[in-house]
Amino acid sequence: MKQQNDAFTFYKMPKIFIVFFLFSCSAPVSKKVLVSGFVSSKNKGRHTVNVVLNDTLRKFDFKKNRYENFSKLIRDTNHSVWSKDDGGFKIRGKKGDSLYFYLEHHFTKAYKIANLLKMKTVDIKLEPEICIPYVPCNDTVPSRSFVFIGERIKVQYEKEPYYCDYYISMDNLYKAEYKILQQVQGNVPKDTLTFTVFDHYGTPGFSLYQNVLLYVSEYCGKLYHKKYYYFALFKTANGRWAIPRDPYNFIQLKRKDLRIQPIQFADSVWFDINEQRPKFRYEQYSAPYFKIEGEKAIPIMGTYLEDLPLDK
Numbered sequence: 416m417k418q419q420n421d422a423f424t425f426y427k428m429p430k431i432f433i434v435f436f437l438f439s440c441s442a443p444v445s446k447k448v449l450v451s452g453f454v455s456s457k458n459k460g461r462h463t464v465n466v467v468l469n470d471t472l473r474k475f476d477f478k479k480n481r482y483e484n485f486s487k488l489i490r491d492t493n494h495s496v497w498s499k500d501d502g503g504f505k506i507r508g509k510k511g512d513s514l515y516f517y518l519e520h521h522f523t524k525a526y527k528i529a530n531l532l533k534m535k536t537v538d539i540k541l542e543p544e545i546c547i548p549y550v551p552c553n554d555t556v557p558s559r560s561f562v563f564i565g566e567r568i569k570v571q572y573e574k575e576p577y578y579c580d581y582y583i584s585m586d587n588l589y590k591a592e593y594k595i596l597q598q599v600q601g602n603v604p605k606d607t608l609t610f611t612v613f614d615h616y617g618t619p620g621f622s623l624y625q626n627v628l629l630y631v632s633e634y635c636g637k638l639y640h641k642k643y644y645y646f647a648l649f650k651t652a653n654g655r656w657a658i659p660r661d662p663y664n665f666i667q668l669k670r671k672d673l674r675i676q677p678i679q680f681a682d683s684v685w686f687d688i689n690e691q692r693p694k695f696r697y698e699q700y701s702a703p704y705f706k707i708e709g710e711k712a713i714p715i716m717g718t719y720l721e722d723l724p725l726d727k
Contacts, residue, residue: 447509450528452537453502454516459543461502465517467495468508470525473515520544520577546579557632561608562600562725564648564656565593565629568607570622586613591622591640593629597656600725610638621645626656628723646723649714652679658723659684659714660704674722675704677715686712 454464467473471494475485489495498504506514510529517523521541531537570591575584589612595603610631612619619640621627624647631638648656657678688700689710700712707713 447507448528448532449505449507450514450531450537451503451505452531452534452539454498454504454518454539454541455502456518456521457540457542461500462498462518463500464498464502464504464541465495466498466504466506467515467517468493468506469512470515471495516541520546544577546577549578549580549582552635552637554634557634558636559633560601561598561603561629561631563593563595563603563608563629563631564597564599564626564720565608566596566626567622567624568592568594570612570619572618584613586615587617588613589619589622591619593627596626599628599720608638610640612640613642621647623647628656628658628720648720649684650681651719652681656720657717658720659717660699673718673724675716675718678717678719680714680717684714686714688712 453461454466455461465472472485472489475488477485493507496504496506508514508528510527510532512528513525514528514531515523515525516539518541521543524539524541526539570589573588573590575588590609591612592607592609594607595605608631614620620643621629626648628646628648630641630644632641633639646658648658651657657680659678659680686700686705687710688707700707704714704716705712706715
């Protein structure tokens with residue numbers, strides 16, 4: 416009977432006391448603790464290493480957030496710290512969190528904070544990647560060149576190889592794969608083509624469009640996109656290919672006389688300008704190339720595929 420009374424008494428306990436009791440039990444689990452130690456390269460000794468809580472930086476979604484938010488995040492010592500010259504680091508986190516250790520050309524290591532706290536001395540050794548010799552291509556003239564209308568299959572970023580020699584590229588490396596819709600110049604031997612793209616500004620501009628006139632050349636047995644050289648193509652009402660707007664707005668060309676004329680594009684061809692800045696709207700969708708209807712920019716002038724240049 417006493418057990419029943421005790422259970423009844425607990426049931427009648429004030430709700431505030433019950434919530435406080437439960438919070439008190441869970442509080443130690445969520446409390447942040449200070450983690451300190453050392454990190455270094457196994458072969459190269461002490462280096463400045465980035466220590467990141469829960470891989471926060473690599474999980475940042477640039478499509479949903481502004482770049483300014485990433486800049487703030489990388490400077491926030493609650494999420495990311497850099498080791499000192501002697502390799503020492505300090506950062507706070509919960510026992511259930513993980514710390515990621517990043518050093519260029521080294522394999523990233525991750526540890527649960529709970530496991531780091533069990534170590535007598537935290538001294539992380541990062542394994543270096545295996546480097547390869549850099550072999551420059553001395554071809555000055557391409558062995559083959561292709562101009563074709565391609566339909567995007569995929570364009571994805573690739574990490575450049577780790578070269579043993581002192582080699583620094585200022586461009587981002589991408590691999591692109593396109594379905595050949597129409598050959599314009601040269602004979603592409605396959606229905607699809609995979610080639611390398613270098614772009615200093617980030618994601619290649621042509622990857623934003625489904626169908627593009629692309630220029631690809633072969634050097635030292637490898638296919639490369641002619642840097643920044645492309646035309647986004649759209650179907651016209653009579654089934655031809657054309658580019659809306661003045662082509663010189665989007666590509667660095669030797670100035671040639673291109674025939675820009677009124678064109679009736681397919682009804683599905685229009686551009687959403689709802690969230691674009693007024694200045695950008697004016698620069699990219701100006702008259703006489705476009706007419707604005709509400710939040711749509713509808714192309715009314717352009718250049719047919721046959722009038723576009725096939726060389727620089």
